[in-house]
Amino acid sequence: MNFKKITESDSNYDNLEKKSSSDLLKIINKEDQSVANNVKEAIPQIDKLVKKIVKQLNKNGRLFYIGSGTSGRLGVVDASECPPTFGVDYDLVIGIIAGGDKAIKKSIENAEDDFFQGWKDLKNYNVNKNDFVIGIAASGTTPYVLGAIKQCNSNEIPTGCITCNPGSPLSELSKFPIVVNVGPEVVTGSSRMKAGTAQKMVLNMISTTCMILIGKVEGNKMIDMQLTNDKLSKRATKMVMTKLGVDEAKAKDLLTKHKSVRLAINSQKI
Secondary structure, three states, rough: OOOOOOOOOOOOOOOOOHHHHHHHHHHHHHHHHHHHHHHHOHHHHHHHHHHHHHHHOOOOOOEEEEOOHHHHHHHHHHHHHHHHHOOOOOEEEEEEEOOOOHHHHHHHHHHHHHHHHHHHHHHOOOOOOOOOEEEEOOOOOHHHHHHHHEEEEEOOOOOEEEOOOOHHHHHOOOOOEEEOOOOOOOOOOOOHHHHHHHHHHHHHHHHHHHHHHHOOOOOOEOOOOOOOOHHHHHHHHHHHHHHHHOOOHHHHHHHHOOOHHHHHHHOOOO
């Protein structure tokens, strides 16, 4: 398959090393401002993917992110934030990165070249037809991700992707592709920049929308968040006070007893 790998295209800027810090910051910021509009164009694709994920989650399925390098790390970050934010189990949204957990902190570049390891890593979680797997790769050509998505398709496991290259192998292989064309990076080929920002934005949209649609938000509040620190406990207290019209002492008492905003509020409903 022949396609133009836009993520590797030459930067629109040159002689970067001769520019001032202020000029460099302005250039990067200017390019970043375009990302949100690029993501906006992909909303119809994101919508189709989200609807399918919600169907899978509602039949006790799970959401997997799989990627390498920056893409893999972004998936791990989004997955790890779902339990404290929405109170879901840690095995509902799972991030897998080429090279394993050690690759989160230290780059293991050759791990992405193993076409078969991605599927092996998914099988460690007993991935099945009820689940949904999203391959994340800015280039859309990462063997680790391609192999995983191909095997998922062969096993009738729904698949999606987040990539920044139109017509890439990954977007052609995935059943629910999301393609965000952000154009060339300021530093040629440094896809941790605009491509990474686009991927993070899309991941936020996917996980947040899915969690809302499966009932993890009430009104505009994270009613199932975990009360794991003082900031969250204070936020929970305010939520209970506002919802029930009680004072701070009563709200804290209810939260101490029930360990949950949802349960604290429901305990007072007639």
